[in-house]
Amino acid sequence: MEYRTQSSWREIQAFLPKEFQLDRDHEPSEEWWQWKGHQIHLDCFRHPKAKIKVILFHGVGTNGRQMSTILGSPLFRRGFETIAIDMPEYGMTKVAPGVLVTYDDWVQAGSALIDAELEKDRRPIVLYGLSAGGMLAYHTAALSKKVKGIVGIKEATGNIERAQWLIREAPKGFSIYSGDDGTAVALMLCGGHGNVSVSANLAPRLMHELCIAAIAGDTKQAMAIQFKLLPLHKNLFVEANPIPVKWAMARMKLCGPTMRLPMTPLTQANEAVLEGALRATGLL
Numbered sequence: 230m231e232y233r234t235q236s237s238w239r240e241i242q243a244f245l246p247k248e249f250q251l252d253r254d255h256e257p258s259e260e261w262w263q264w265k266g267h268q269i270h271l272d273c274f275r276h277p278k279a280k281i282k283v284i285l286f287h288g289v290g291t292n293g294r295q296m297s298t299i300l301g302s303p304l305f306r307r308g309f310e311t312i313a314i315d316m317p318e319y320g321m322t323k324v325a326p327g328v329l330v331t332y333d334d335w336v337q338a339g340s341a342l343i344d345a346e347l348e349k350d351r352r353p354i355v356l357y358g359l360s361a362g363g364m365l366a367y368h369t370a371a372l373s374k375k376v377k378g379i380v381g382i383k384e385a386t387g388n389i390e391r392a393q394w395l396i397r398e399a400p401k402g403f404s405i406y407s408g409d410d411g412t413a414v415a416l417m418l419c420g421g422h423g424n425v426s427v428s429a430n431l432a433p434r435l436m437h438e439l440c441i442a443a444i445a446g447d448t449k450q451a452m453a454i455q456f457k458l459l460p461l462h463k464n465l466f467v468e469a470n471p472i473p474v475k476w477a478m479a480r481m482k483l484c485g486p487t488m489r490l491p492m493t494p495l496t497q498a499n500e501a502v503l504e505g506a507l508r509a510t511g512l513l
Contacts, residue, residue, distance in 0.1 A: 230321060231259050232272070232294045242298050244483060249299055257297045257313070259321075264341055265334075266325030271342075272297040272313040274305035281353050282346060285313040286339065286369070288360030290471040290492075292320035296359065310352075314342060316365075332365075339369035343376070353377050360425065363408075383408040383425050389415050396420045410436075410462040414455045417443035428461045430474050431481060431512055457510060464506035467499045477503050481512060 232238060233256065242250050251257075260271040272293040283304055285296040293313035301311040315322040316338060317330040324330060343354055356376055358366030363383050370376040384392050385408025392412075395405050396419055404422045407413035413424035417440060429436035435454055442451035465473045472488070476495040479486040480503070488494055495503070507513040 231270075232256075232321060233259065238292075238294045238298070241295070241484070245298065249303070251298055251302060255302070257294075257301060257311075262342070262345065264338055266328065267317050267338075268323040269317070269338065269342075270315040270321035270323075272301065272315070274301050274309075274311045276305060276308065276310040279308055279310040279352070281355055282310045282312065283355045283357055284339070284342060284346070285311060286356065286358040286362030286365045287313070287316065287319065288358070288362045290475075291359060291362075294320060296362075300357065300359075312342070312346065314338070335365055336368045336372055339365060340373040343369070343373045347375060360408075363425075380404065381406065381422075384416065384421075385409050385425075387412045389419070392416045392421065393419050410458070410465070414439060414443050414451050418446065418448060418451065427465050427470060427474050428458055431461065431465075431477055431483075431507070432458060432510065460506040460509040461512075464502050467502055468495060473499065473503055476500065477507060480504070480507065 257272040257274050260273050262269040262271055270293060274297070285293070285300055287293060287296050293315040296313040297311070301313050304311050316335045317324050317328075339356075346354060354376060356366040356370055358364065367379070370379065380402065381404035382395070383406045384395055386392075387409040389412055392405070392407070392415075396416075399405055405416070406422055407416040407424040410424065410426055410428045413421075413426065417424065423440055423444070424436070426436050435458060439451055439454040439458070442454065465477065467473055469492075472492050472495050475484070475488065475492070476486075478484045504513070
């Protein structure tokens with residue numbers, strides 16, 4: 230199976246702004262890369278004249294086609310070549326029979342893909358990782374030793390003192406983003422550059438306005454929005470992410486209720502907790 234014959238991702242992308250939706254005449258090419266018995270699917274926007282290649286790593290709740298949609302296509306339009314990989318057990322990739330896939334396999338696959346791309350040509354390679362893909366990008370770069378540098382980091386510990394030190398010591402041009410909704414406003418008010426948000430899946434406009442206000446140093450406006458969103462920030466993590474946010478999106482009729490392993494359905498007790506958080510935030 231390939232994405233061109235699958236309807237699910239087309240239905241999902243309907244929720245994205247028009248500029249992030251792929252039409253049939255501008256979809257990525259689909260390539261297959263053989264690695265350790267796996268048939269690895271690559272979603273590619275090839276651009277031989279591009280000066281840089283960008284390899285896109287998804288997290289545990291997405292896949293390569295979603296990375297192509299939200300980032301691959303926009304980068305391609307700006308003159309970059311992009312390769313979005315479906316890691317084993319995700320997307321269209323076909324796992325070798327009888328093989329148990331681990332996170333270390335993902336790291337090794339990422340490093341091997343860098344080698345495979347460098348064998349084609351010697352253009353510099355940049356890694357971009359979304360959510361858990363960010364950690365994967367870091368570990369892959371550490372293993373490969375062939376990535377030129379790191380230009381940004383997502384600080385998701387919630388430790389504002391640590392974040393302040395990162396911001397204080399960061400070289401010019403280095404970006405620091407929060408990955409923790411509950412403390413993101415504080416990080417941005419300290420000089421951070423934005424937030425990789427879970428709450429934004431449910432309240433995108435409010436989170437956008439919060440980030441704009443915090444980055445501009447408008448503490449009063451930023452905190453007014455933060456106080457409104459606090460129940461959401463807290464309760465979207467009553468169980469392992471992204472189980473709660475997927476349940477909440479289904480409750481808001483933004484997607485269907487289907488869960489894919491290793492995710493399991495939200496417990497009934499926590500359904501009531503999340504229902505309350507959505508109502509307290511004004512989303513229901």
